[in-house]
Amino acid sequence: MINYDVYEQEILKGNIKNGYVFCGLDEEFIKDGIDLIVKKEVPEEFKELNLIRIDGMNTNYDEIMNACETMPFMGDKKVVIIYRANFLQDKSDSSGTKIYNEIKNYVSDLPPYTILIMYYLLNDKRDRPNKNKKLATLGKFLHVVHFDKLKKDKYIKKVEGVFKEKGKQIGRVELAYFCEKVQNNFDIIKREADKLINYCNDREIKKADIDLLMASSSEDDVFDLVELIAIKKIDKAIDIMKEILYKSDQHMLIISSIQKHFLRLYEIKLKLAKGKRVDDFVAEYRLPQFVCEKLISQTSRFSERQLAELVKLCVNTETKLKSTGIDKTMEMEFLLINTLMVKK
Incomplete structure (x- = not known):
C-alpha cells in the first residue's frame, strides 16, 4: 500500500499500472487522483468511448469483466472506473463478497489495454485500510493507494490549485488562512472556494471574506x-x-x-x-x-x-x-x- 504522494510521483513519471484500488475519506480527492491517469491515457475526444464508469453499489462481475475486456476505440488504453466499490470493504454482504471473490480471480490477468480503477470510501477516520484483508490480497496484483490527508505544504499547494482551476488568484496569507479554516475535504474545499470567488467577484479575496462565509x-x-x-x-x-x-x-x-x-x-x-x-x-x-x-x-x-x-x-x-x-x-x-x- 502506498500513499498519495508516492502515487502522484509515479503518475507524473509516466509509470502507470494496469490496475489500482483507491481508498480514503475524501471522494473528491480520490476523483482528482483518478483524473491524473485519465488525462494522461484518454484523449478528450475519445472519453465517451474509452472511459467507462460503473456504479460499484449496483453492478455485477459480468458487467465489470465485459467493460475490461472490450478493446479501446482508436487508442492504446481504456480506463474502467468502479466507483464506490463497497464490495472492497472489509465487511460486506453476501452479494458484495461474491463480486469480490470473482474480481479477485480476474485481476491477476487484466488485458494490457485496460486500466482498472476501483475505489471505496472509508467509514471514518479510525477506519484503517492496512487492516483490510481484501486489500492485502488484491495488493498482490493491483496497486493499493490510501488517499490520506496531505502534508501541510502539499495540502496548501493543492488547495491553491483549486482556486487556479477556477480562474481566481488568492494571496499567500489568505490561502494559508483559508486552509486553516476549511475542513480537510476537497468536496467542501471546492464549494467554499466557489462561494468566496462568487462573493468577491473581480476583487481580491480578503481574510474578512473568509471569516464571513466559512464555518469554523x-x-x-x-x-x-x-x-x-x-x-x-x-x-x-x-x-x-x-x-x-x-x-x-x-x-x-x-x-x-x-x-x-x-x-x-x-x-x-x-x-x-x-x-x-x-x-x-x-x-x-x-x-x-x-x-x-x-x-x-x-x-x-x-x-x-x-x-x-x-x-x-x-x-x-x-x-x-x-x-x-x-x-x-x-x-x-x-x-x-x-x-x-x-x-x-
Missing part, C-alpha cells in the same frame, strides 16, 4: 460528534471528543458549543413543523445553504422531546464543570454515555 472547523467537529450521538455510536463520539480536547483543552467552550448545537437543532425542528424552509434558515442564521441543509438533515434524527432533554443534559454537565476538584474529561464522557438514556 470546531463547528464541524461538534456536528460530527452530534451525528455519532444520533446513531448511538458513543465509543466513537468519545474518541472525537478527546480529539477536540487535544486540539483545544477548553471543556467549558466545548460543552457550550455542543449545547448551542442541540439548541439550534431544537429551534430548527420547531420551525420546520411550522413550515419554514432552508432559505428561511439561510437568512435567519446567516449560514451557507449547504450548512443549513446539513442541520435540517440532522434534525430528522431526533425528536423534539429528545433535543429538549439533550439540551438539559448539557446544562447540567456545564454546571458540574464549574465545580472544582472534578475530572472534567470524565464528566464529558458521562454526558455522552447519558445521551443513550434519552428516548424519543
